[in-house]
Amino acid sequence: MVNIMLRFLFAAFTSIIMGLLFMGIGRKFIARIRRHYAGPFYQSFIDVIKLFSKKSISHNWIMDFGVMMGFAGIIATIIFMPIGPFNVFSQMQGNIIIIIYFMTIGYLGMAMGVAASGNPNATIGIARALTLMLGYEIPFVLTVILLVFANNSSLLQVMVVNQQGGFMEWNAIRYPFAFLAALIALQGMLGEQPFDAMIAPSEIASGPMVELSGKFLGFGFLQHAAQIFLETGIIVNMFLGGSQNFFIFFAKQLALYLLTVAVSGIFPRYRFEDAVKFFWMAPTALAAIQLIIFII
Amino acid sequence: MILYSFLFALLTALLSLFIRREYNYIRWILYSAVLASLTFLIYTMNGLWGYSESFKLLSVGSVDFSLNFKVTPLSWLFSFFTTGLSLSISLFSIVKNRHEESERSIGFFWLILSVCNIAIFLSADLLTLFIFWEAMTFVSFFVISPGWTKSFKAVNYYFILSILGAFAMLVGIFFLYSKSATFNIESNIAQLFVLYELNSPQAIFITLMFVLGFFTKSALMPFHIWPAEAHSEAPDDFSSYLSGIMIKYGLYGSILFLVPLFVFISKFSQTQPMSNHIPLFSHILAWVGAITSVVATFLAVKSNDMKRLAAWSTVGNIGYAATSIFILSSMGVAGGIFHIINHAIFKTAIFLSLAAVKYRTHEREMHRLGGLAYKMPVTFLTFLLGIIAAAGIPPLNGYASKWMIYQSLLSGRFPFLATMIFLSSTGAFMYLFRALHSVFLGQLPSKFDDVKEVPFLMQIPMYILMLLMVIIGIFPGTVLLPVNSILKSMNMEEIKVTYTTMYSMLSSVDAPIVFLVFAGSFAFAFILYLIGKPRRHVELLDNYTAGQDPKEFGLTREMYHFALKFYEPFEHMFDKYPRTNTKEFYDSFERKINETGSFIKKFYSSSPRSAVYIFTLSIVLIIIYGWLVW
Amino acid sequence: MLLTSTNEIKDNGMERILNFFRKKSLWMLHYCTGCGAVELPPTMTSRWDMERFGMGPMATPRQADLLLITGYLSVKSLKRVIYTYEQMQEPKWVIAFGSCPINGGIYYDSYSVINRLALYMPVDLSIEGCMPRPEAIIDGFTKLMKAIEKGEAVGYKKYRENYEWYKANQRNVLERTSAVLKEEA
Secondary structure (H helix, E strand, C coil): CHHHHHHHHHHHHHHHHHHHHHHHHHHHHHHCCCCCCCCCCCHHHHHHHHHCCCCCECCCHHHHHHHHHHHHHHHHHEEEEECCEECCCCCCCCCCHHHHHHHHHHHHHHHHHHCCCCCCCHHHHHHHHHHHHHHHHHHHHHHHHHHHHHCCCCCCHHHHHHCCCHHHHHHHHHHHHHHHHHHHHHHHHHCCCCHHHHHHHHHHHHHHHHHHHHHHHHHHHHHHHHHHHHHHHHHEEECCCCCHHHHHHHHHHHHHHHHHHHHHHHHHCHHHHHHCCCHHHHHHHHHHHHHHHCCC | HHHHHEEEHHHHHHHHHHHHHHHHHHHHHHHHHHHHHHHHHHCCCCCCCCCCEEEEEEEECCEEEEEEECCCHHHHHHHHHHHHHHHHHHEEEEEEEHCCCCHHHHHHHHHCCCCCCHHHEECCHHHHHHHHHHHHHHHHHHHHCCCCHHHHHHHHHHHHHHHHHHHHHHHHHHHHHHHHHEEEEEHHHHHHHHHHHHHHHHHHHHHHHHHEEEEEEEECCCCCCCHHHHHCCCCHHHHHHHHHHHHHHHHHHHHHHHHHHHHHHHHHCCCCCCCCCCHHHHHHHHHHHHHHHHHHHHHHHHCCEEHHHHHHHHHHHHHHHEEEHHHHCCCHHHHHHHHHHHHHHHHHHHHCCCCHHHHHHHCHHHHHCCCCCCCHHHHHHHHHHHHHHHHHCCCHHHHHHHHHHHHHHHCCCCCCHHHHHHHHHHHHHHHHHHHHHHHHHHCCCCCHCCCCCHHHHHHHHHHHHHHHHHHHHHCCHHHHHHHHHHHHHHCCCCCCCCCCCCCCCEEEEHHHHHHHHHHHHHHHHHHHHHHCCCCCEEECCCCCCCCHHHHCCCCCCCCCCCCCCCCHHHHHHCCCCCCCCCHHHHHHHHHHHHHHHHHHHHHHHCCHHHHHHHHHHHHHHHHHHHHCCC | CCCHHHHHHHCHHHHHHHHHHHCCCCEEECCCCCCCHHHHHHHHHHCCCCCHHCEEECCCCCCCCCEEEEEEEEEHHCCCCCCCHHHHHCCCCEEEECHHCCCHHHHHCCEEEEECCCCCCCCEEEECCCCCCHHHHHHHHHHHHHHHHCCCCCCHHHHHHHHHHHHHHHHHHHHCCCCCCCCCC
């Protein structure tokens, strides 16, 4: 029992710390694309500590509850994801369907929390985020189905094991179209440009975050950090062969994250219904083509 | 025993008609007591598989027509859960219906309906099934529309579709009876299978008749419009009965009759076309289920009426269950049955909480509501848990059955069906959140400042349902072990499951661990929350308004509630494409029937003489036809 | 008069440690009615790169630590500024930007513009100039950071302690905004 709890805490803290680190490095990276320097790579840690040290307001108990639930949902999902060689539970090594559904708790919690603040900007942001979710889930699920068929298992751990033996065994090389579709879906999942209409700062005052102050915004930050860790982690496990070494695993995640950041650095923003249309056209077609090739 | 309990219940229903309106609550307490005893009776029948009763109706020549009841694992599971749920609904109705005007007839018919409900599940042959099926349709007509104009229009869709479906089923039953000379279900299935080998078009026709009967009742495509009309216009507490329980009859019939048939065909048939190792017919039906769920999801996203939204959600969930059932693997059938049970529980919870909202506010349009969570926390929690289960989010019961459905679809290699189910599942999250926000979160309109939580007696069923959702979510085996005995009785391979763990070919899930992980993460988040500086509560209108003081600005809470046209840009995405409107189709159908009817009526009633001519002519024609055929 | 001085309410103990993080992550909300706002984009973007200090623009008062009053304030907009300031969460700071909030600048004799912001809100730092160049702005920010680290930038506490005094001042000046011709009810 104590062992499990320690492993739980290890996974939770790793995800938060690495996620915040990725965020900081991403900010540095995007600053270099735009030819300036930005803060130190540990800037995100400072931000989070500052946010937790501020006083804050909430409008009712649902807001408190929802924000906590949002963060808890993402952490709970990470518990089921293999982090390099590390698994919290030995028998449920990354059941991908559980992971996809568990992620929804995070979205629901956050959405509920900010909707309870009663600000229409927040709700507009949530409506956009949920609509966008309907877009990117389709290509992502198609790639998941492809990999489940290919490995005859829905466990991420099995997918990782089947990719061992070098670069050429990676699913990204075996199924390039699906990988591309998953990358585009990842861009949408992380809410990076061009799919960031839900947090448009000057149009709807940063959308869901509009009423979050102090530690509530801190939870939002932590949730985003953990989400970066989780979603890049899933793609690394699915397509880039996972790893038996923590550092290589983190390096792959970081590379993936920097790729999305680089894309976001040079793109403007899609209207979100156009984004949904785009997701249903290009990446879905890519994933479906790969699936059909595989079945044939 | 079964029959006596039915008679007892009917007698109570009759007696209750003499209770005066001032003592309405006594009537409902009586009903609850009857339902409780029925639930207990069914509970005691657990394990008495094969226990049967029959009651002779009439004999024609040497042939006896009788009502036959039999307890099988399938019928036990369905009747136990549905009766238990109707007990919880009737507990809710004790207070809810205290001052209702047209209540007397509702209660009376409702108890009859509960009897029909159990009888449908327990019936051992097709004739008994059909008799109670028809009785249920007629009786429910009067409950949905207790003399209200609006609900009368709505119920027409339901009633006419149900009647047509039931007659199609009757045609199928008599066709089969003419071949097999028995109403027994197993022998009829065997007979139909033989017919598939001998005369395949005829067999397909008979199966289609049954499919029509079952699909109209369960509102699958293209009969998907009636729930939105009927469920939303029915009395509020009865909506939960309609949506939680009555819509399942079609799927029950499919599991009872079609699934064994298709399993037979996929195992033994040499002549039937196959696809993905299941009969093509069954595969098409699975696609119908998936398309239904997607269409219902998009329509739910568009609706602004909360009961209508929940009704569309019901259709969507029925779609999942149908898809899962018709792919015929034991995982799929088990997942379908499990999802039907789960859906009965969480949809009852959702509709009861909506009924509670309407009881206090008398509003149904979502944009007129808002912020009720701050006033009605128990109702809010019920609805929240309901939508968590409905969206298939762990750790409640909905995810367990959805997980099984995905596992069956993936291990059966149906990638595009799985994608469609996933699409509608994500869409479900979308519209359910919209309902949560528009009704319970956001700004509280000032006219609802005095709204209170519903009385404690109405909260009891909500507590029960919440508890059920959590318990089944943590211990899926409580339902899945009985489901396993159903599979065994249907001669299908059992799935591997314990009280806590579900296994599939692809992976396994340990439900208590899932729950504990969520609880642990929440504790982790809570500790972080305590570490942060304390927060204070502020008013709802103390909000970001770009620096403008709401009081001076004339901003009211109603104006600051974003609920109308919630997903409007999403709806506009489909503007370019031509729209096929099923309701319009049915309406034009109705107009045509009306025209034909008035034409005939004109002809028929122009003079008494022509009526006599037509009557005589038809008699003569019938005699000639009978002569020729005999 | 003000009841408390800065020295009495300086940050101590744990707050001093947290101040280290606070000064390194100042998120600002700029109130951009005045002309000073035009100096902010160069300060934020690559040329002067404000993000080096962990500063960045934020969308709403709930999220921000630092309120920038960029230029003159008319009496009507003062009302909005005060509402916004009160929506911000502690600890919070105010920077007055350019000469107008210090003494009225070129609007010193206008009927509709306030002359001294410090009468109505606790200004932690004023950056003079008309307009201050980005170098001056960054210099001002670093000064504020030092003050925060020493625990001396406690304008928000001052506002809390002398709430009545500030409110009285605000009421006096805001009376001017009330409608002259009242509508018949």
